[in-house]
Amino acid sequence: MLLEMKNVNAAFKVDGHYYNALDDVCLNVNEDEILAIVGESGCGKSTLATSIIGLYNEKQTKISGSIKYRDQELVGTSAQEMDQIRGEKIGMIFQDPLAALNPLMRVADQIKESLTLHTTLSEEQKDLRVQELLSQVGIQNPKRVAKQYPHELSGGMRQRVIIAIAIACKPDLIIADEPTTALDVTIQAQILDLLMKIQRENHAGIILITHDLGVVAQMADRVAVMYAGQVVESGSVQQLFTEPKHPYTRSLLRSMPQADKVRDKLYVIEGMVPSLKNMEHSGCRFSKRVSWLSKLPHESEPQMHQVAEGHYVRCVCWKDFKFSQE
Amino acid sequence: MEELLKVKDLCVYYPVRSGMFKHVNDYVYAVDGVSFDIKPGESYGVIGESGSGKSTIGQTLVGLLEATSGTITYAGKDVTDKHVRKKMQYNKEVQMIFQDSLSSLNPKKKIIDIIGEPLKNFENLKGVALKKRVVELLKTVGLDEEALYKYPYQFSGGQRQRIGVARAVAPRPKLIIADEPVSALDLSVQAQVLNYMKDIQEKYGVAYLFISHDLGVVHHMCDRLAIMHKGRFVEVGTRDDIYEDPLHIYTKRLLAAIPQTNVLLRKKHRDERQRLECEYDSLKEDYYDKNGHVYPLEQITKTHAVALKKE
Ligand SMILES: Nc1ncnc2c1ncn2[C@@H]1O[C@H](COP(=O)(O)OP(=O)(O)OP(=O)(O)O)[C@@H](O)[C@H]1O
Ligand SMILES: Nc1ncnc2c1ncn2[C@@H]1O[C@H](COP(=O)(O)OP(=O)(O)OP(=O)(O)O)[C@@H](O)[C@H]1O
Ligand SMILES: [Mg+2]
Ligand SMILES: [Mg+2]
Numbered sequence: 001m002l003l004e005m006k007n008v009n010a011a012f013k014v015d016g017h018y019y020n021a022l023d024d025v026c027l028n029v030n031e032d033e034i035l036a037i038v039g040e041s042g043c044g045k046s047t048l049a050t051s052i053i054g055l056y057n058e059k060q061t062k063i064s065g066s067i068k069y070r071d072q073e074l075v076g077t078s079a080q081e082m083d084q085i086r087g088e089k090i091g092m093i094f095q096d097p098l099a100a101l102n103p104l105m106r107v108a109d110q111i112k113e114s115l116t117l118h119t120t121l122s123e124e125q126k127d128l129r130v131q132e133l134l135s136q137v138g139i140q141n142p143k144r145v146a147k148q149y150p151h152e153l154s155g156g157m158r159q160r161v162i163i164a165i166a167i168a169c170k171p172d173l174i175i176a177d178e179p180t181t182a183l184d185v186t187i188q189a190q191i192l193d194l195l196m197k198i199q200r201e202n203h204a205g206i207i208l209i210t211h212d213l214g215v216v217a218q219m220a221d222r223v224a225v226m227y228a229g230q231v232v233e234s235g236s237v238q239q240l241f242t243e244p245k246h247p248y249t250r251s252l253l254r255s256m257p258q259a260d261k262v263r264d265k266l267y268v269i270e271g272m273v274p275s276l277k278n279m280e281h282s283g284c285r286f287s288k289r290v291s292w293l294s295k296l297p298h299e300s301e302p303q304m305h306q307v308a309e310g311h312y313v314r315c316v317c318w319k320d321f322k323f324s325q326e
Numbered sequence: 327m328e329e330l331l332k333v334k335d336l337c338v339y340y341p342v343r344s345g346m347f348k349h350v351n352d353y354v355y356a357v358d359g360v361s362f363d364i365k366p367g368e369s370y371g372v373i374g375e376s377g378s379g380k381s382t383i384g385q386t387l388v389g390l391l392e393a394t395s396g397t398i399t400y401a402g403k404d405v406t407d408k409h410v411r412k413k414m415q416y417n418k419e420v421q422m423i424f425q426d427s428l429s430s431l432n433p434k435k436k437i438i439d440i441i442g443e444p445l446k447n448f449e450n451l452k453g454v455a456l457k458k459r460v461v462e463l464l465k466t467v468g469l470d471e472e473a474l475y476k477y478p479y480q481f482s483g484g485q486r487q488r489i490g491v492a493r494a495v496a497p498r499p500k501l502i503i504a505d506e507p508v509s510a511l512d513l514s515v516q517a518q519v520l521n522y523m524k525d526i527q528e529k530y531g532v533a534y535l536f537i538s539h540d541l542g543v544v545h546h547m548c549d550r551l552a553i554m555h556k557g558r559f560v561e562v563g564t565r566d567d568i569y570e571d572p573l574h575i576y577t578k579r580l581l582a583a584i585p586q587t588n589v590l591l592r593k594k595h596r597d598e599r600q601r602l603e604c605e606y607d608s609l610k611e612d613y614y615d616k617n618g619h620v621y622p623l624e625q626i627t628k629t630h631a632v633a634l635k636k637e
Pocket of ligand 3: 046
């Protein structure tokens with residue numbers, strides 16, 4: 001196994017108190033596998049990513065539980081050691097592409113930074129590797145682009161450069177947080193193809209964070225659905241799309257506008273994910289969002305239950321859950 | 327039906343300045359000969375990749391940019407000249423919803439003043455009457471009276487976007503230009519905003535010009551639409567014309583790139599997309615002239631037109 005997360009909790013300090021943004025998260029990622037994480041804004045997807053790579057403010061954040069990369073425990077690893085692992089073994093593609101690139105540095109120098117940190121290549125070898133990486137991510141004119149600054153590139157090209165940096169040292173785990181949200185569909189498709197190609201070539205595992213269910217259906221091998229800091233359902237991509245169980249998964253699938261169906265009104269999940277301070281840490285968390293769902297039988301401390309080989313659902317409420325029209 | 331808005335051969339060029347004296351030495355042909363019309367109460371979609379010129383059309387229609395050439399006719403009157411618009415109801419009747427709600431709502435103003443401003447300006451409402459209308463408007467987008475005295479930053483992205491919708495609806499417009507109104511929102515919030523926009527259309531009969539790069543959203547909202555590429559329309563038609571019977575290679579490629587939720591067909595879908603991607607590269611010469619420009623539109627049926635090379 002490439003990555004094994006067991007009972008991971010992450011808490012942020014807000015107004016002097018710690019509040020959990022992740023609650024007992026257990027997830028695995030294997031080699032050659034794409035695990036998608038989905039959920040609405042504020043469910044804790046990015047927190048999951050930053051907990052793995054150790055990029056959080058230590059004075060404001062508490063992480064507990066176990067995160068093992070191969071056999072190495074990452075929780076509690078020193079910042080120095082994490083710097084070594086990040087980039088070399090775990091590559092990260094951030095949610096905000098503009099923040100991820102240094103506007104004052106040429107593209108080539110930004111890629112070389114990582115090579116300098118993690119390899120013993122000579123200057124010449126590094127230049128070659130930069131060209132190679134830029135071609136690998138599908139940039140037509142690597143020589144020219146290497147000399148350019150980020151603002152001189154289009155959004156799609158910038159995202160390719162970010163991917164080039166993330167894969168520069170051939171990490172075997174790549175965490176991609178909303179890698180294509182800011183891009184239009186044709187460029188999105190190219191970037192996703194590129195990620196898959198890299199994954200195959202390097203036998204890497206990918207954690208793909210997104211709220212686009214179409215992207216998940218096209219890319220993922222397995223899916224974990226998160227709500228309010230918990231995983232509420234996980235399984236193979238086929239299980240999740242053809243036999244979704246948890247009311248939250250089914251509601252998400254329902255609220256999506258589709259290019260092949262005309263519907264008058266879209267399904268709406270009323271309200272929103274509670275903020276950390278307002279989040280209740282007991283009971284079935286999603287039931288507060290749907291008036292009739294709260295009347296169904298729930299577990300008081302909802303657990304994950306296996307419903308099929310590799311398919312897990314939290315709580316028991318899914319058994320009686322029906323949309324009002326059904 | 328009489329058209330509400332008629333745009334003919336619209337061109338909008340941005341000057342590119344360079345050199346020591348900042349001389350204009352080139353132009354970006356952002357919108358390069360675009361024609362369409364919108365009927366009262368309908369939703370017209372404009373889709374295209376980033377940089378195709380969609381926002382430029384929207385901003386020209388609300389007067390944030392000036393047309394380089396072409397004409398804009400509103401309710402039968404030529405309104406291409408900004409000064410004409412002031413004399414009629416145009417600036418009241420044509421409103422805009424922006425993609426980025428945080429930067430388009432004045433951060434120093436309370437919600438009652440943000441939504442109330444057009445009511446004061448155009449309808450001379452004051453005091454209790456004004457407050458009553460603002461509360462009504464907030465209700466149509468699912469927000470409570472509580473919101474009246476808060477500031478924009480105190481709301482979530484989806485709530486702010488709904489406030490943007492309420493503000494645009496306030497002066498009872500006949501046309502709302504919505505530039506990527508839900509692109510920054512996640513699925514569940516997006517569904518809320520789109521539903522409110524549909525409610526408002528049914529209630530007040532407003533027309534929408536709906537600008538987006540999300541083909542699912544446009545399919546859901548619009549009866550007629552145009553596919554835009556490099557400043558021109560490559561294909562226009564009804565929802566069925568475009569989604570069921572696309573004829574231009576660019577439209578086909580765009581449709582094939584939409585991620586489908588059918589997991590069982592994903593291999594087939596990917597192969598089809600990659601096939602079209604190759605076809606697009608190899609057939610470019612048949613669909614674009616030697617300078618890479620889109621051809622003029624040819625009418626195929628009464629509703630469907632495509633930019634094809636003349637044989
Ligand atoms: N540094 C922080 N300090 C305090 N609270 C935080 C911090 N970072 C995130 N949070 C809170 O933790 C929760 C989870 O945030 P997170 O960024 O992980 O969500 P997300 O699922 O990635 O959402 P999005 O889809 O909007 O990116 C939210 O309620 C957020 O406000
Ligand atoms: N102020 C400006 N000066 C010069 N060029 C501009 C300016 N604003 C836009 N452009 C250019 O005009 C073209 C059309 O831009 P526009 O913003 O209309 O595209 P869009 O279709 O709305 O794209 P997006 O989907 O990214 O919003 C682009 O090539 C853009 O770079
Ligand atoms: Mg996030
Ligand atoms: Mg735009």
